[in-house]
Amino acid sequence: MSEGGQKKRWGMVFALFVAFVLCNLDKVNMSVAIVPMAESFGWTATQKGLVASAFFWGYSFTQIPGGWLASKYGGKSVLFWGVVLWSFGTLIAPWCAALGMPWLLASRFLVGLGEGVAPSAATGVLAKGVPPSQRSKAVTTAFGGLDVGSLTGLLIAPPIIFYLGGWAAVFYLFGVLGFIWGAWWFASFMNDSSTDMKEAPLAAGAKKGLSIPWAAFFRNPQFWALTVAHFTWNYFSYGLLAWLPSFLASAMGVTLSKSSFLSILPYLSTVIVTATIAPLAGKLEADKTLTRTQIRKGSQTLCFGVGAVMLTAIGLIVNATPVAAVTNQTIAIVIGLLSVTFGFAAFIRTGLFCGHQDLSPKYASIMLGVTNTAAAIASTLSTFFTGLFLSMTGGNWAYSLFFPIAVLQLVSVFVFLIWKSDPVDFDA
Known part of the structure; x- marks a missing residue:
């Protein structure tokens, strides 16, 4: 592959890294915001646990389907729609919280649904776009975004809450960032096959009905x-x-x-x-x-x-x-x-x-x-x-x-x- 192609490939890997940063930002936001939210709405510890777990209801639901969707429609498309869905669920969380507990749980369920397809979709993108000789570095880089997302979320969520309008601001800001990422991915990588390798044996087997x-x-x-x-x-x-x-x-x-x-x-x-x-x-x-x-x-x-x-x-x-x-x-x-x-x-x-x-x-x-x-x-x-x-x-x-x-x-x-x-x- 040419030098320009290599840059494009690693630009794609960096975009995956950013997607996983956003992935854990939208997990951590509730971990921090739940403290002032519980005070505001008068939640018990059980209710706090219910809110925290709602994300994982959706996340559990899309693990295996995410792999099937990625193999059928391509990891790039599935990841795009996953990020859009979880960013939408994040963005509407403050409005849902004002409507009541069931609506808030539904918004977190949507976040889980979107994030649930991300690991399989990203794995599909890397398997198709990165040769085995570079795969370890690419996988470590892309999924390293999860740890960076946790660190970043815990670091910036409190100042956002204190100085940018309260706990709701965390959800608005992180939700908008997801849509910005989606626009970047759509314009730069989603329909670009220049980084793809020749059909991998596993992918070919899957298309024949593995x-x-x-x-x-x-x-x-x-x-x-x-x-x-x-x-x-x-x-x-x-x-x-x-x-x-x-x-x-x-x-x-x-x-x-x-x-x-x-x-x-x-x-x-x-x-x-x-x-x-x-x-x-x-x-x-x-x-x-x-x-x-x-x-x-x-x-x-x-x-x-x-x-x-x-x-x-x-x-x-x-x-x-x-x-x-x-x-x-x-x-x-x-x-x-x-x-x-x-x-x-x-x-x-x-x-x-x-x-x-x-x-x-x-x-x-x-x-x-x-x-x-x-x-x-x-x-x-x-x-x-x-x-x-x-x-x-x-x-x-x-x-x-x-x-x-x-x-x-x-x-x-x-x-x-x-x-x-x-x-x-x-x-x-």
Whole structure:
């Protein structure tokens, strides 16, 4: 490909990166805005959990259909309409909130529907537009937008709320940004095939009516290990994404702006560690210091094992420290433990998220759609049940948020011990 074609290709990858930044901006906005919204509308903890979980109802619904739509109509078109849909749901959220809870839940459901097609659509775009020699870099760059989106949202949402017209401004601004991205994508990439490679074997097979061996998936122990790990990952990651600002404000007694700033630090540790683990894992495998199976098992053990210990410690600290007794040292310890948790969570990139490709490159995207459906259900359960447990326990954050995640992580560590990275012929 010419130099101009390469620039076009990486411009497209950058556009995907921006799409995923917007993707998590529109998740995080509710995590921050829900604090003043709850005060304004008088919501209980259960109602807050309901609002936080509504996104994942839609997100769960479009995981597998998103892959089918992308294969039928092309990832570029599906991603465009997904971004437009979730941006529309974001934009109308303030008006829906004024109309009542059912309308607000419907708007968040629309956001989830739109975002649910994004992973499969972007994977289709990258598979068709990026050669294997550049795919690792492209995938890391594009999906890295998720972490940047979380960091950016937690950083800029509080100033927007305080200085640009209240909590509604977050939804208006982020919604408009999505439509701007859509116009850019439509004009520059959506109908441009200049970056596309020749038809990939998998894509060609799909057009001929690829028969998916569903029964073989569900009979395979490694597939179930991936499913359990993915379920646990989302229960952990989205539960904390949705509730961390509220936890810091409620249990640690910090202001909304300070709680959002402190929430950034754990995610920053994830970004930093992510930049180091991929080359480390590659070197260990290339030097034959560890086998691929050992790297996957070790990564998952570090990800969830360290997390379980750290979250248990946080729960014990919270239980032993009433809000009135919280000091700056207490806050520093909790944030430090959370940062260690999220730092080691980055090992998920060389564990779970490499597992689908290890088992079957042919069916990796389909298996990801299935395990991500289970993961999306976990996200719904985590956000909703945390609020429900808070109501049932009188606001006990240890038993509502931290201990349940720690138990799931320990179970997942032991389940993943059955993992083998040997390729599986699911068509046999």
